[in-house]
Amino acid sequence: MAKKSTKTRNLREDCIVEALSIIGEDGLENLSLREVARRVGVSHQAPYKHFENREHLLAEVVGRCFDAFSKHLHTRKLTGDPTEDLASLGNAYIRYALNHPLEYRLMFGTSLPDPDKYPAMLEKAQYAYAILRDMLTQLFAANSRQKGADADLDAFFVWATMHGLATVLKSPSLATLPVTPSKLGKALPHAFQRVRAALKADLPA
Amino acid sequence: MAKKSTKTRNLREDCIVEALSIIGEDGLENLSLREVARRVGVSHQAPYKHFENREHLLAEVVGRCFDAFSKHLHTRKLTGDPTEDLASLGNAYIRYALNHPLEYRLMFGTSLPDPDKYPAMLEKAQYAYAILRDMLTQLFAANSRQKGADADLDAFFVWATMHGLATVLKSPSLATLPVTPSKLGKALPHAFQRVRAALKADLPA
DNA sequence: CTTTCAAAGTAGACAGCGTCAACTGTTCTG
DNA sequence: CAGAACAGTTGACGCTGTCTACTTTGAAAG
Structure with a gap:
């Protein structure tokens, strides 16, 4: 279970980190959950398991x-x-x-x-x-x-x-x-x- | 010719006014050229004759x-x-x-x-x-x-x-x-x- | 007055977005 | 071992910006 919680926390954490870096590169208005997912290497819906929507991530x-x-x-x-x-x-x-x-x-x-x-x-x-x-x-x-x-x-x-x-x-x-x-x-x-x-x-x- | 220039200036002007009011109502992130066009009562492409893109309007x-x-x-x-x-x-x-x-x-x-x-x-x-x-x-x-x-x-x-x-x-x-x-x-x-x-x-x- | 021609507006298409719904697989629990 | 909870995938919808191609129009040129 430790493994699982680590794993899930990783995706969540990765999304946050990646989001900030996207904002830095392309600006806030170009932050998209799909791009986050792409960079983290998961499907476009995966982040939704951790954030209700774009604004929650933000x-x-x-x-x-x-x-x-x-x-x-x-x-x-x-x-x-x-x-x-x-x-x-x-x-x-x-x-x-x-x-x-x-x-x-x-x-x-x-x-x-x-x-x-x-x-x-x-x-x-x-x-x-x-x-x-x-x-x-x-x-x-x-x-x-x-x-x-x-x-x-x-x-x-x-x-x-x-x-x-x-x-x-x-x-x-x-x-x-x-x-x-x-x-x-x-x-x-x-x-x-x-x-x-x-x-x-x-x-x- | 006066009439024409008035008319075109009107659409341009209308777009700017409407844009501001949309931002006031729905926030900057929800400003869309299509919504502007809709409110002004023209096709979704009409504003592009007056503004290169969304950012120019903004x-x-x-x-x-x-x-x-x-x-x-x-x-x-x-x-x-x-x-x-x-x-x-x-x-x-x-x-x-x-x-x-x-x-x-x-x-x-x-x-x-x-x-x-x-x-x-x-x-x-x-x-x-x-x-x-x-x-x-x-x-x-x-x-x-x-x-x-x-x-x-x-x-x-x-x-x-x-x-x-x-x-x-x-x-x-x-x-x-x-x-x-x-x-x-x-x-x-x-x-x-x-x-x-x-x-x-x-x-x- | 007619022709013409550029500007203004329309219509359709495309990819990208957020998000909903339905599905698969994995892992913890009883 | 059954099953429930959860992470992740796939597909769909309507929205967006913007490209291209079309039609209308209205002023100017002949």
Whole structure:
């Protein structure tokens, strides 16, 4: 039975892996269950034993991306200094987006499968968000100059900014914009400085 | 001849309008030239007289979105006060994204048709970006007490943040996050405050 | 006014897709 | 050992994009 479960898990796993690679090569819109089956070497119906339909497979792929993303965010060394750790979190976020544009796009760029229909995928997405939010909560707990500071609000702000930076930096339109590379290289550190300054500031009531 | 050119322009125009509405109803992945033809009331091949293929139609739709976006950004009254105008630009940006989520998604969310292949679309996108960047550059030029301040860098920061806020605010995952609506209502003003604070701050060398 | 000719629209065909139904074989269970 | 659960195969259906070949049309040229 061990053999069987291994075998079945293999096809399932293979499909997910192959799906991601197809998306990378031919784009999301050209992902087809039949092509997956062909590459894995099974009949065109075999994947349906493991995924209800195309969207279920896609949800699984996206879920894996969130897993990898969360893992990446977690596997950093923490210094204990909240400011430092926050910066490192931001760096990790951007680095992942830039180094894994395909996966990042799948998670945030394209129109996802409806999260309501895929609770497993949704949970993984929420987990990734929770990492960011918890980190900021800690930051404010340690750095309690701002008593009334609402970590959720700032988590949202930081998250949005990181996401915006990541998206804009690798937007296909950007490559064609009249922006010098040297300026582009400064853009990210500059934005990080701005965010740091923003979070330090006392806000008016 | 006027009549003819009107007529043909009508089918072309009708296709674009219908395409957008199909995307709104059934999603981008369910946009089909055949359905467009059906709704417009012509044979399944008629649209091919006006669009080489599905992607060309889509590029045209996206181009129109950029046009509308540019127009929206332009039609604001300026007060002359840089800080005020900057805030108003930010608001205009976010407002468009929130009021026209479908169009905004098409421009920035989904995987676009390859810009290299559709120079007309690309040009419109660059024009919209130029508006944004020019306004920001001007505002910062008028604004910055900081000597070495590079307006381009701040423009980039603000643009990315606005884009991030817009995207995250209407991301489907957001609706399912454990965030109360009241908090969500505060999120945007809070982020704007943070951005304002960020831009006011003196940055370390 | 008639001819002509390109553009616009129609009709049919083809392969590829997602997915349903029915079948075969293999493996675990009672 | 019987049989049920499950993985995989085959075939079919209607949908899609797009090719080719046809017909209509309406403006311009003679």
